[in-house]
Amino acid sequence: MPVFLNAQNSFVVRDILAADAMASLIDPEYNMDLKIVCWQSDDKDLWVCSLDPVTRCFVPSDGKGTLVDHDLTPPTFGGWNGPEWMLSKGCTQIVYNQKKGGIRYPGLATQIIGGWNSSTLMQFPGTLYAMATRNYSDSIGMFLFESETNDGIRWVKNTDLNKSNFYPDITLGFFADDNQQICCAMDHSRQPGFVEVQGMFPYFTQISDDTIGAPFMWNDPETNSRMFMYRTNGSKTLKILQENSDGNWYLYNSFNSPVPDPFNFITSPEPFKFGGRSYVSFMAAQSSMGLSEMPAQIWIASVNPAYPLMRRVSDSSEAVRIDPEPVIFGDSAFIYYTEKIYTRWWQVLHRVRKCDTGLENFFTRTFNEEVPDGSVSIMPNPSTGSFTISSPLLNDPEKVLITVLDNSGRLLRTIHPGMNSIKVEMNLPPGSYILNLAGHSQRFSSKLFIIK
Numbered sequence: 001m002p003v004f005l006n007a008q009n010s011f012v013v014r015d016i017l018a019a020d021a022m023a024s025l026i027d028p029e030y031n032m033d034l035k036i037v038c039w040q041s042d043d044k045d046l047w048v049c050s051l052d053p054v055t056r057c058f059v060p061s062d063g064k065g066t067l068v069d070h071d072l073t074p075p076t077f078g079g080w081n082g083p084e085w086m087l088s089k090g091c092t093q094i095v096y097n098q099k100k101g102g103i104r105y106p107g108l109a110t111q112i113i114g115g116w117n118s119s120t121l122m123q124f125p126g127t128l129y130a131m132a133t134r135n136y137s138d139s140i141g142m143f144l145f146e147s148e149t150n151d152g153i154r155w156v157k158n159t160d161l162n163k164s165n166f167y168p169d170i171t172l173g174f175f176a177d178d179n180q181q182i183c184c185a186m187d188h189s190r191q192p193g194f195v196e197v198q199g200m201f202p203y204f205t206q207i208s209d210d211t212i213g214a215p216f217m218w219n220d221p222e223t224n225s226r227m228f229m230y231r232t233n234g235s236k237t238l239k240i241l242q243e244n245s246d247g248n249w250y251l252y253n254s255f256n257s258p259v260p261d262p263f264n265f266i267t268s269p270e271p272f273k274f275g276g277r278s279y280v281s282f283m284a285a286q287s288s289m290g291l292s293e294m295p296a297q298i299w300i301a302s303v304n305p306a307y308p309l310m311r312r313v314s315d316s317s318e319a320v321r322i323d324p325e326p327v328i329f330g331d332s333a334f335i336y337y338t339e340k341i342y343t344r345w346w347q348v349l350h351r352v353r354k355c356d357t358g359l360e361n362f363f364t365r366t367f368n369e370e371v372p373d374g375s376v377s378i379m380p381n382p383s384t385g386s387f388t389i390s391s392p393l394l395n396d397p398e399k400v401l402i403t404v405l406d407n408s409g410r411l412l413r414t415i416h417p418g419m420n421s422i423k424v425e426m427n428l429p430p431g432s433y434i435l436n437l438a439g440h441s442q443r444f445s446s447k448l449f450i451i452k
Helices: none
Strands: 015-017 026-031 036-040 046-051 066-069 084-088 091-100 103-112 115-120 142-146 152-157 160-168 170-175 181-186 192-196 203-206 213-220 225-232 237-243 249-256 265-274 277-285 297-302 310-312 321-328 333-344 347-356 377-379 386-390 401-405 411-415 421-425 431-438 442-450
Touching (some): 026 321, 046 091, 066 091, 066 115, 084 142, 103 142, 142 170, 152 170, 152 181, 170 213, 181 203, 192 213, 192 225, 213 265, 237 265, 237 277, 265 321, 277 321, 297 321, 297 333, 411 421
Antiparallel strands (some): 015 347, 036 046, 046 066, 084 091, 091 103, 142 152, 152 160, 170 181, 213 225, 237 249, 265 277, 321 333, 333 347, 386 421, 401 411, 431 442
């Protein structure tokens, strides 16, 4: 098992309130393309607000920007999940659970000019939760749900809300972060795999014999390969598997909680990408589900075992923390989480906080020096999308990574060079972009301008 270094020496924890201290915001979900947040209130209402571009805090501070819908399912054990974004080309939607007449149904809200249009999908009674695809590049959006019959997973396309598709005997479903695949587990054995849902005949691919929880699947920009992550070993071990060119899955990395007993459970793991590399946020908790109402800590770790990083990002206070969510901006990455404050034994305040990850650099380690002026050349700049990058730093392909990002921090391309001059062809719309070059101990960042 790889040994992760505790890279706390040069890192200063910044764990601050992200919303009004008296606001109670349940399970917020972040749409970083539009810099907006959806969340559920104690009164079972659905709200949308924005994030301040400078402070990265909620606007307005109580989160009550636009009221979208009512009658959301209250937070309870066994099948509850808050609102989730469902994104596709030209379409911003939110899926959630509602309870009407004692029956649970999916709710769907669609952003329109001037506000939101919401409806209850009463053709699907008995739903337990909803998860969705979240890519504006997808031609259609999808959401999935399990039902009270516990017979498998159903999914619905936003182009046909009257029809559900079905795969039996699977559970723990999540859509892959960047693909319309359902990562899940076999219902009874809890062995991990994924369902291909884009063709006419969906099929399940099993990837290991572990008993798992919390599956996630994504494309790693650093290795340009599929990764599959899950909890195992009684939720005490996090494993990341990599798909190789032969189509088989191999163990890429694994680690246990960095904190000794009783914080030896890993809960709420979620991968995220920043600066051309994959990381994971998680809680070091005192129970397997992190729902013990006991204090927990928020951590991040790098996925690549060759560049070890393990870092606590929440402060040292003994707080009941839940729902850590990675939130990526163009120049930094944060972990937002909910702190549960008990104002009465029966009354809970859900207080949203944000933690700086310290990942402003393009690699996880600290860089010793900036690239000297003139040692990196981008010609021409502006360009129509065809340009040449020249630098002596490009001689060693094992120690150099070039990434191109948009201004929201979304990775557009990863380049692994093998010579000291490389020609790049990119079909991008006109605008400004960010080009990062990171070497073994040096870094370079520049604006890249595209004109037509």
